[in-house]
Amino acid sequence: MTDLSNIPRRTYFLVYLALMVLLAATVGATFLPLGPFHLAISVVIAVAKAVLVMLFFMHLRHTRGRTIFLILGGFLLLLILIGLTNIDYFTRVNGLPMVH
């Protein structure tokens, strides 16, 4: 791992600023007539915020080797969990069991 003491405070502040701008953007977008794009925009912004937090606050930018493989493996499992669950439900002819 790289020496974290060399990272200037300014970097953290700029990332924080970017996160706040993205928050304002995602809240602002809900007041715009974007039709079906609301979901896509809010998910893209959320992923962007999460990536910023991971790269800079959790210093993945300075992390190498097995830790990265471990994290990628974890997200692959998450993809399988969410993906296969939803492939099942999305392709059911009778939909979900009825809620009364």
Add this chain to the structure above:
Amino acid sequence: MSEISMVHDERTSIEGEDFEHLSLETQSMGMWLFLMSEVMFFGAVFAAYIVYRHAYPQVFEEASRHLDLTLGSINTAILLTSSFCMALAVNSAARGLRKQIVFFLLATVLLGIIFLGIKFIEYSKEFSAHLFPGGDFQYPGSDPARAKIFFSLYFTLTGLHAVHMIIGIFLILILARSAWRGHFTAERYAPVDMIGLYWHFVDMVWIFIFPLLYLIGPK
């Protein structure tokens, strides 16, 4: 004292010294392994959310309007700020600045407590509006039975998140005490790094909870 009993004594310590022989990188990898198991834990609830939102999109959109967008947005800003303070605390630890570690850790805790306070206000509003999916659930919209699913997911996700916040606050307070007593140096600060990772993870969960629950469809 023999070699073996020294090792044993170290392992009975509560402040993490039992892992001191490991590099910071190895310790942070262990934390990431735990966090990925947490990703799967929250991932299961998010998977359920996607299934039901896909099945009942209009119901979810309507139910979402009963949440307080203003308080939710303020809370998101507060949590991002607390993560920023935590990042500075870890940075201070890497630089060996004892008092700054304590200052930024306490700022993180303060913001975390404000977040929970606002969350409590939101919850009490929703409980008095009978939106908690319990016995006296009353929903003014068109499809109460399905809206109940939205509120179940809302209380599950935000409740699990709040539990993680409470645990995090206790961990940071213990950490701040250790930092104050000078237990960390620029070479040895793995506990600050690891609890920092945990706090950022909890922040990241909220980054997804917020748009998926509060920001559905146009206002």
